[in-house]
Amino acid sequence: MSTATLDMPTKPKTRTDQTPAGRAVPGERVARDRLVFTGFMGSGKTSVGSLVADRLGWHFLDLDHEIEARHHRTVPQIFAESGEAHFRHLESATLASLLGQRHVVLALGGGAPEELGNRLLLEQTPHTAVVYLSAPFATLLDRCNQQAIDPAATARPNLADLTAAERRFHLRRTHYERIAAHTIDTSSLSLEQTADAVLELLRSVAQ
Ligand code: S3P
Numbered sequence: 001m002s003t004a005t006l007d008m009p010t011k012p013k014t015r016t017d018q019t020p021a022g023r024a025v026p027g028e029r030v031a032r033d034r035l036v037f038t039g040f041m042g043s044g045k046t047s048v049g050s051l052v053a054d055r056l057g058w059h060f061l062d063l064d065h066e067i068e069a070r071h072h073r074t075v076p077q078i079f080a081e082s083g084e085a086h087f088r089h090l091e092s093a094t095l096a097s098l099l100g101q102r103h104v105v106l107a108l109g110g111g112a113p114e115e116l117g118n119r120l121l122l123e124q125t126p127h128t129a130v131v132y133l134s135a136p137f138a139t140l141l142d143r144c145n146q147q148a149i150d151p152a153a154t155a156r157p158n159l160a161d162l163t164a165a166e167r168r169f170h171l172r173r174t175h176y177e178r179i180a181a182h183t184i185d186t187s188s189l190s191l192e193q194t195a196d197a198v199l200e201l202l203r204s205v206a207q
Helices: 045-056 063-071 077-080 084-098 116-124 136-149 162-179 191-206
Strands: 034-038 059-062 102-108 129-135 183-184
Touching: 034 045, 045 059, 045 191, 059 063, 063 077, 063 084, 077 102, 077 116, 084 116, 116 162, 129 162, 129 191, 136 162, 183 191
Parallel strands: 034 102, 034 129, 059 102, 129 183
Antiparallel strands: none
């Protein structure tokens, strides 16, 4: 399988890049080796990440799926049997082990950037660009409810209490923005359109 090269300059300069004005992107935060999707539950990290990986000819990894495969339990089982703190511990260890791979697109779980260690690791891993898929809370909730209709969908324990979920959404936004080299507003985009926007963004910053 051929792999595309994403040799990007240090500073994004396109109209699709919504990095807060004036914030320089450190030189190593370019997607030569890894592209990481972050955002709240329902933002499309897994679906868009897998579309983008296909188009780049890169390998796709989903952090939740990796945790489940390694520990032989679903995410809801880990939450129910061992608690969220234990899940976060497994999540951090799994993330650290995956970031060594090259030419991968990685979809994080929505809560991964809550951990300072995970944020530092993402910021300090060379040749790695984080893309934040953003949308308003109501839009994300609608999407999660749509996904939950599918009997094969994995439940999201942190959506059980909607007030707490909205609080987390507001707390996490700063983290998503800070670790991301690029932000894409997905509110009015389909998954395909979001994948197109990501690829267009990567192409334009590579010029
Ligand atoms: C979580 C998000 C989930 C999963 C777990 C916790 C969260 O991933 O990691 O249920 O706290 O936001 P998705 O964002 O892929 O749903």
